[in-house]
Amino acid sequence: MSLITLLFFSTISLFKISNSSPLKPHPLPILPLPTSQQLQWQLGSMAMFLHFGPNTFTNSEWGTGKVNPSVFNPTHLNATQWVKIAKDSGFTRVILTAKHHDGFCLWPSEFTDYSVKSSHWRNGTGDVLAELAAATAEAGIGLGLYLSPWDRHDLSYGKTLEYNEFYLSQMTELLTKYGEIKEVWLDGAKGEGEKDMEYFFDTWFSLIHQLQPGAVIFSDAGPDVRWIGDEAGLAGSTCWSLFNRTNAKIGDTDPLYSQGGDRFGQDWVPAECDVSIRPGWFWHALESPKPAVQLLDIYYNSVGRNCLFLLNVPPNSSGLISEQDIKVLEKFRQMKNSIFANNLARKAVVSSSSIRGGQSLQFGGKNVLEEGLDKYWAPEENQKEWELYLEFQDSVSFNVLEVREPIQMGQRVASFYLESRNIGSGKWERVVSGTTVGNKRLLRFPKVKSRSLKLVVDKARADPLISYLGIYMDKFSVSSKNTTKITITRTLQEEQQQHDSTK
Numbered sequence: 001m002s003l004i005t006l007l008f009f010s011t012i013s014l015f016k017i018s019n020s021s022p023l024k025p026h027p028l029p030i031l032p033l034p035t036s037q038q039l040q041w042q043l044g045s046m047a048m049f050l051h052f053g054p055n056t057f058t059n060s061e062w063g064t065g066k067v068n069p070s071v072f073n074p075t076h077l078n079a080t081q082w083v084k085i086a087k088d089s090g091f092t093r094v095i096l097t098a099k100h101h102d103g104f105c106l107w108p109s110e111f112t113d114y115s116v117k118s119s120h121w122r123n124g125t126g127d128v129l130a131e132l133a134a135a136t137a138e139a140g141i142g143l144g145l146y147l148s149p150w151d152r153h154d155l156s157y158g159k160t161l162e163y164n165e166f167y168l169s170q171m172t173e174l175l176t177k178y179g180e181i182k183e184v185w186l187d188g189a190k191g192e193g194e195k196d197m198e199y200f201f202d203t204w205f206s207l208i209h210q211l212q213p214g215a216v217i218f219s220d221a222g223p224d225v226r227w228i229g230d231e232a233g234l235a236g237s238t239c240w241s242l243f244n245r246t247n248a249k250i251g252d253t254d255p256l257y258s259q260g261g262d263r264f265g266q267d268w269v270p271a272e273c274d275v276s277i278r279p280g281w282f283w284h285a286l287e288s289p290k291p292a293v294q295l296l297d298i299y300y301n302s303v304g305r306n307c308l309f310l311l312n313v314p315p316n317s318s319g320l321i322s323e324q325d326i327k328v329l330e331k332f333r334q335m336k337n338s339i340f341a342n343n344l345a346r347k348a349v350v351s352s353s354s355i356r357g358g359q360s361l362q363f364g365g366k367n368v369l370e371e372g373l374d375k376y377w378a379p380e381e382n383q384k385e386w387e388l389y390l391e392f393q394d395s396v397s398f399n400v401l402e403v404r405e406p407i408q409m410g411q412r413v414a415s416f417y418l419e420s421r422n423i424g425s426g427k428w429e430r431v432v433s434g435t436t437v438g439n440k441r442l443l444r445f446p447k448v449k450s451r452s453l454k455l456v457v458d459k460a461r462a463d464p465l466i467s468y469l470g471i472y473m474d475k476f477s478v479s480s481k482n483t484t485k486i487t488i489t490r491t492l493q494e495e496q497q498q499h500d501s502t503k
C-alpha cells in the first residue's frame, strides 16, 4: 500500500471515530441542591424513633429531672430486637433519645452522674447507646441521636456559658465514642416559665459537622433537615425542600411555613415528619398503637409528600418493643409492599411531547420506568408543553399515582396533573392534580380504568425532569374505615385548591 493510500484510510477511520455521536450534556442543576448527606437521608424514606428512659418506668412524658435513677431498670433490654424490627419493617435508621428533657443519660456520661451508671440496670455498668450502636452496625442500618437541649436536671441549665460547655461536652462524647452517627436530632421544646438561656446553635452545628461529617442535623430550622411543624406526621400538600433558614427560629416556628417549605427559598432543607405509633412518645401500659392503615395514611402524607417518615416506636419497661406494636408494623409493611411491589405502568409504552436533544436512549420517556436518580425523562428546551404518555395494550385499573424528580438536579415541578382518555368518547379526563413532587409524590384517588394516560407538568421552576412514574392499586386505604376515606377526600380537595391557586 502506498503512503498516500495509507494516509487516506487512516484519515477515514479517524473521521469515523470522531463521528460517533457524542452524548447530549445533562441540563444544568437548579439551585439550591441537596448535599450528599441530605440525599442519602432522603432516599432512606423512613426512620424509627426510640423514646426510652426513666419516663418509660414512671408513666410520664416530660420527666422532672428529679426522679431517682434507680427507676431505670429494663430487665430484658435487647437493642438487637429494636434494630431487627426496624430493619424488617423497612426503616433505614433508628434515632434514640440519648437524653430527653429530664436530663437522664442512656450512656455513662463523664459529665454527670444522672445516667445509667447510677441505675441498677446491668449493675450500673450498662450503656444503652453502646448496645444500640453495636446492633445497628451489625444490621447495617443508620444510627441517630436525640440530645435534648432543654435539661431539667443539670444545675448548669440557665447559665448560658456553663450549660453550652456542658452540652457540647456531652455531644462530643456521643459523637466520638459510638462509631458513625447519621443524624443528630435537636428538639426545640422547652416548658413554659423555664429558666431563660441562649443555646449557641452555630457552634453546635459546626462541632457536629466536624465530628460526624456524614450526619444530618435536624431542628426546627435545619441546617440540614427541618421539622415539619406538627407531630402528626403530616406534610403540606405542597412541600418544597427549598426553605429560608433565616425565616425559621428554633423553638418558635410557623407550622405553615415548615409544612410547605418555600418555592423561593435559598436553602435546601427538606422536612422530616415525626409522629408516634402510640398517643404518647414514651411507652405507657394503658396506651395502644395506631392501626396499620393509619400508618399507611401517614406514609402517603409524609414520604408521599417529599418528606422522611420518622415513626416513634417506644420500647416498654422490660426494654423490648411490645408485641402489639410489632404486629401493627408487620401489617403496615405487608400493605405497603403489596401496593408498591407492582407498578402497573411497567406494562405501558411510554412516549413524551419532546426529548432533550432528541436523545431517546439518554433522556427518553422510558427512563421513568427505571428506578434510580441517574436516569430521567428530560424534555427538549424551550417547550410550551411538558407531557408524558402511557399507552397500554389492555386497560389497567389503579387508584394511586407516584411521581419522582431526580432531586440531585434541584426541585422543579410546581404543578402537574394526570389525565386518562375516555375509552368511549376519546376525550382526556382529569384524574388528579398536584403541586410539588420532589423526591416522591404519591396521590390517591377513586379507582380509574384506562388504556391511555397523560402526565402533564404545567408549572416548573426550570425544565421539569421526571425520574420515576408509578401507578398502583391500593386495596387497603380505599376499602378501609371512614377515617381514611375522609383523609383521601380532603387530600383531593386540598390538591385541587393548591393546584388552582398556583395557576
Ligand code: FUL
Pocket: 061, 187, 188, 189, 274, 281
Ligand atoms: C417534643 C418533645 O417535647 C417530646 O417529648 C418528644 O420528644 C417529641 C419528639 O418532641 O418536642
